[in-house]
Amino acid sequence: QVQLVESGGGLVQAGGSLRLSCVDSGSTLSRYAMAWFRQAPGQDRIFVAAISWNQINTHTDRVKGRFTISRDSAKNTVYLQMNNLKPQDTAVYYCAAARSFSLVQAGQIEFWGQGTQVTVSS
Secondary structure, eight states: OOEEEOOOOOOOTTTOOEEEEEEEOOOOOOSSEEEEEEEEETTTTEEHHHHHHHSEEETTTTTTTTEEEEEEEEGGGEEEEEOOOOOGGEEEEEEEEEESSHHTTOOSSSOOOEEEEEEEOO
């Protein structure tokens, strides 16, 4: 059974850093593309970053140069390193999995995590 479990969220001041983790507890997603999305209060869930099974990655322009997605296949874990955080980064961050990069970018997600809250104070 696939289960994505996120951790690492919290409260941080503007300019600070956090690292989110997402563990694939079922160890079945090694060939999937993995991604992070986020949803701020009253807004739609939006794409943040994605990484393919062979380490190709992409980030939305609003986080480029500040956030970095990575994955450790041996640990079945995907990370999102977030630096220079801004108040507008405040959101619930969701881990996601899809069979390909193109499906992630089309929003056709097969599995979602439960989300982890990130709050950035000014």
